[in-house]
Amino acid sequence: MAFLEVKDLKKSFGGAEVLRGLSFSLEQGQTLSVIGPSGGGKTTLLRCLNFLETADGGRIAVAGETIFDASRGVGLSEAERRKNRLHFGLVFQSFNLFxxxxxxxxxxxxxxxxxxxxxxxxxxxxxxxxxxxxxxxxxxxxxxxxxxxxxxxxxxxxxxxxxxxxxPEVLFFDEPTSALDPELTGEVLRVIRQLAEEGATMVVVTHEMRFAAAVSSQVLFIDGGAVAEAGPPEQIFGSPREERTRRFLSQLADG
Ligand SMILES: Nc1ncnc2c1ncn2[C@@H]1O[C@H](COP(=O)(O)OP(=O)(O)OP(=O)(O)O)[C@@H](O)[C@H]1O
Ligand SMILES: [Mg+2]
Structure with a gap:
């Protein structure tokens, strides 16, 4: 069993289904980059994994322990949410320091x-x-x-x-450099890279494709609330199998 297992995660806001059965897994000490178009559900995924939102469906397990299983009910108490959150650390785009x-x-x-x-x-x-x-x-x-x-x-x-x-057992980043000027981006990416080299287990939502290619062991391309393609960076950036991945990456190159 992988260190982090996310299975069939679902989340709707009002009538809109934002996560439509999203699954992935991550081994200990690996870095997973998450890429994909705006509105695809990347932030919602991180918020559900960190219990800032409660998913409507699916299962989350970390280090062999199931910490969320919608089939057993989704009505978590604040104390349960707080306890679950201790498995994870989250770094936001906008720092959110006191x-x-x-x-x-x-x-x-x-x-x-x-x-x-x-x-x-x-x-x-x-x-x-x-x-x-x-x-x-x-x-x-x-x-x-x-x-x-x-x-x-x-x-x-x-x-x-x-x-x-x-x-934390797993560290999550939500576009950690997108609020920064380009000259400040490097110093933050260097720190994340150093953590990866030290063996941290991380999930990084990023628009920095070169960083994702260099640091991650796996890349997840999320579109429309589901994983459209997953694989090692050489596959995703070198020879993507899905037309949607290809289109997304070529739009970035044009932009
Ligand atoms: N609290 C909420 N209430 C209603 N709709 C929401 C809420 N949070 C997110 N959404 C909707 O869910 C969809 C996915 O949003 P999300 O922020 O997860 O996308 P994203 O992939 O992180 O996009 P970006 O790359 O722009 O950060 C969007 O359509 C968004 O409007
Ligand atoms: Mg986002």
Whole structure:
């Protein structure tokens, strides 16, 4: 069984079916890139996997544990959603840092809440781990900076450190560089690439095709709420089997 298994995931908003039975799997330590046209359901997929939305159908299993199975009911409690979410980390396009907190406070907030303690030793440990994470994303000098004092690329790297702080089993990115100027894109992609090389298990929704080709072990092309084609990057970018994939990629090349 794969490390992450997503089977037949479905989600409708009102009458509109946005995910129409979407399936994929991912092995531990692999990076999956998700590409596809706007409105195809990529963000909805990540939101369902992170229990910001609840899917209407399908099954999600991680590390051998089924954490969502619609056939057993979809009415999750807030506590269940929060527990399920701990398997995963999510980095948004728009960083979503807390503006009133420093970089270090942004990274340590969730671990502090989860630890639920005032014990000084444990808090010092959490702080040291947060500082190490910020150092890992190249921000060892910015621990006490507030988001407005950081560039977009630096803010996104804080967001990555924050997502790593609870040691997620799978890390998800939703177009992590599309809000950034081109010169800041590289520094964020380098961090993601470094995580891939260190063996993180990741799903990256991206428009950066060169990055997807270089870093991912698998590429998923999502169109109309379902997987239209999946395969290694050499297949998807080199000789796509589906006409829809070919059309999408050639439109990008023209644009
Ligand atoms: N909360 C919601 N309520 C109603 N419709 C929604 C909601 N969220 C998403 N949708 C619709 O679902 C469809 C898929 O949206 P989604 O954001 O998942 O696409 P996407 O593939 O991430 O697109 P993009 O590349 O532009 O980010 C769209 O038609 C969108 O309008
Ligand atoms: Mg999206």
């Amino acid at each position: 503006p009133q907190y420093t970089a270090l406070e942004n990274v340590t907030l969730a671990p502090r809440l989860l630890a639920g303690t005032r014990e000084r030793e444990r808090l010092a440990e959490i702080e040291a781990e947060g500082a190490a994470l910020l150092k890992r994303v190249g921000l060892g000098e910015k621990l006490r900076s507030y988001p407005h004092q950081l560039s977009g690329g630096q803010q996104q790297r804080v967001a990555i450190a924050r997502a790593l702080a609870l040691r």
